[in-house]
Amino acid sequence: MVRNLPPLSALEMFEAAARRLSFKRAAEDLGVTPSAVSHAVQGLEVRLGLRLFHRDQHGLRLSAAGGAYLPQVSAALAALAQATDQATGRRPGGAVSITVAPTFASHWLVPRLARFAARRPDIAIALDTSRQVVDLAREGIDLAIRLSEARTTRGRWTRLMGETLVPVCAPALATSLGETGWPDLLRRAPLLHVTTTSADWDAYLAATGTPRGRLGAGLRVDSIQMAFEAAARGLGIALGRHPLVDHHLAEGRLMALPAPRVPAPTAYWLVDGGAAAERPAARSFRIWLVAEARAAASALPGRR
Structure with missing residues (x-):
């Protein structure tokens, strides 16, 4: 053949x-x-x-x-x-250290690591999910995943995927709201706010031409993960972010409301400091991670 x-x-x-x-x-x-x-x-x-x-x-x-x-x-x-x-x-093996935000690690990266382990069981992965900004070379960390609007001048940046914003809530809350369309939903349920990304709702409403309405009302939390948990318990409408919200939607804990999806100005980037990331183990992980991100991005709603 x-x-x-x-x-x-x-x-x-x-x-x-x-x-x-x-x-x-x-x-x-x-x-x-x-x-x-x-x-x-x-x-x-x-x-x-x-x-x-x-x-x-x-x-x-x-x-x-x-x-x-x-x-x-x-x-x-x-x-x-x-x-x-x-x-x-020849089994070079080795270890790869990567720093990544805890929400991205738990919602996107960790659920996929079994696939990398099956492919390269000889490579050990060490995850650092602290929120501190680190110097990769000085701290001896091979790779970082960062959320940013654009690459910076430090390190080598590879774009993994963008983010898409969509309002989400618990299925029971969605049922109680009935057939109400967007943006009337805003007048019938409180919004959930993340203090570390406090401009998100402003940006979303502006992009969709939606009146601010009750924008200031609703529970305030300090992380996206906590906003998703509060939404899953029926406390209001959270602004979901693909890809972080995807597994909540797949499991049925949250559902997307009939509202526009808006591309966020931010994206996830893979960052490395140069020489350390060219070690065989780090290079293998980087190639795999970029491929996973491309596949995940192509599967997002509206990309099919």
């Missing part, structure tokens, strides 16, 4: 360019020239008959086809690396 496979080097260069959104930085990672990366990607696009990137004055962006292709290529490269290690008896 003859397989229609592109050159492995071209797939590696595409994956690096998609991860870094830069031919230059991909070339630095791979130890080749930017021209080599560009030519390899162009050759891959010709072979596939697809445009994988958009190139404009703002830089490099994945096309829809490129975004769909990336997680599959990343998974295939990781599987090949694992198969090679197993065939040769």
Whole structure:
């Protein structure tokens, strides 16, 4: 059986360019020239008959086809690396330390870690969920996941996924509100506010052209997780954030109200300090994490 496979080097260069959104930085990672990366990607696009990137004055962006292709290529490269290690008896193993906010860790990352453990049981993961801002190099931490509107100048930033805002509440509360449409729901149930993201409701209502109404009323809590818990107990309407609210919706503890979904200005970014994150264990985890994030983002409501 003859397989229609592109050159492995071209797939590696595409994956690096998609991860870094830069031919230059991909070339630095791979130890080749930017021209080599560009030519390899162009050759891959010709072979596939697809445009994988958009190139404009703002830089490099994945096309829809490129975004769909990336997680599959990343998974295939990781599987090949694992198969090679197993065939040769070479098990580099090691450990990866990552700092991440507790809500993102518990709601998104930890539920997926079993998949990484099944693929690389030889790599130990250490999670730091403290809320303190840390210096990755000084603290000896390989990777960080940060919520930010844009990358900063410190470290190497890879965008994982954006956030989408949608009002949510307990199913019982939704039933009691009846067939009331948005924005009339605002007049029938209190809003739940997170003091650390106090501008969220203002931004959401402005984006949807909804009058402020009873914006100031309702319980105030100090974390998104606590807002979800309060909403699940029927205390009001919380502003849910995809992907953090997804498992609450899947389990039926919360339900999305018939209200507009609004992209948030913030996104989740994978940050590393450079050399430490190029160790084999950290690189394997980073490739896997980016692939998981791309797959999760493509499955969000409105992306199908």
